[in-house]
Amino acid sequence: MADQRNERKRTGLGALAQAGGDDADFSVIEAIGGPRGVVESMLPGVVFVVLFIATSDLNLTIAVSAALAVVQVLARLVQRQSVMGALSGLIAVGICLVWAWKSHEARNYYMMGFITNAVYAVLLAISLAVRVPGLGLVIEFIRQMPTERFKTWFHGWMDDKPLKRAYTIITGLWLGLFALRLVVQVPLYLTDHVAALGVTRLLMGIPFWALAIWVSYLVIATPLHRHKAAAAAKAATDDSPDAAASDGRS
Numbered sequence: 001m002a003d004q005r006n007e008r009k010r011t012g013l014g015a016l017a018q019a020g021g022d023d024a025d026f027s028v029i030e031a032i033g034g035p036r037g038v039v040e041s042m043l044p045g046v047v048f049v050v051l052f053i054a055t056s057d058l059n060l061t062i063a064v065s066a067a068l069a070v071v072q073v074l075a076r077l078v079q080r081q082s083v084m085g086a087l088s089g090l091i092a093v094g095i096c097l098v099w100a101w102k103s104h105e106a107r108n109y110y111m112m113g114f115i116t117n118a119v120y121a122v123l124l125a126i127s128l129a130v131r132v133p134g135l136g137l138v139i140e141f142i143r144q145m146p147t148e149r150f151k152t153w154f155h156g157w158m159d160d161k162p163l164k165r166a167y168t169i170i171t172g173l174w175l176g177l178f179a180l181r182l183v184v185q186v187p188l189y190l191t192d193h194v195a196a197l198g199v200t201r202l203l204m205g206i207p208f209w210a211l212a213i214w215v216s217y218l219v220i221a222t223p224l225h226r227h228k229a230a231a232a233a234k235a236a237t238d239d240s241p242d243a244a245a246s247d248g249r250s
């Protein structure tokens with residue numbers, strides 16, 4: 001039974017979708033991919049900035065970073081483990097390395113991060129402006145994909161005021177995280193402080209992500225638990241013999 005629970009564990013926003021369960025045993029480390037996932041996420045960036053500072057050889061730095069990313073995927077394949085996280089990381093690192101290689105500027109290794117942070121910040125800002133919290137939309141979509149009866153699914157959580165308020169708070173939190181990264185890191189990029197940019201990127205990467213997930217969990221756990229309990233009670237009432245008999249008479 002424990003093994004089945006471990007298999008169902010998700011990372012990132014998927015972990016937040018499981019918040020508030022009766023047997024929830026939330027772990028920030030597991031939510032960000034576990035110790036191995038953290039190492040695999042951070043290692044290419046660490047190697048890139050350290051090697052470039054030490055050698056000032058961009059081509060060598062790119063070659064070693066690319067080889068490391070490939071080795072991570074191969075290691076999971078050999079061990080017959082899930083490669084999705086490592087493979088997505090390989091693609092992301094590959095884009096960053098190609099960008100730096102084509103431009104012949106080490107600082108452009110971080111350009112993809114600026115773009116993704118800016119896109120996420122804009123999307124979350126728009127969601128708050130139209131009063132449909134973006135994080136709530138994503139978490140509820142992960143929790144229960146609306147294959148049919150979209151309006152029922154949408155109003156099911158939007159009309160729950162405490163839950164919507166919690167989703168609004170964490171949407172603002174993540175918007176602030178993406179905006180803060182840009183405010184701190186873009187000036188370092190523009191002034192070509194590659195070493196400082198690399199270190200700052202690492203510090204504002206996994207640690208900030210873990211903090212955001214932990215705070216988000218604290219904010220939504222109680223209202224989401226109540227929402228799930230209310231939905232379960234309603235479903236049980238609708239499926240009861242008395243309710244079925246009432247529907248038959250009507």
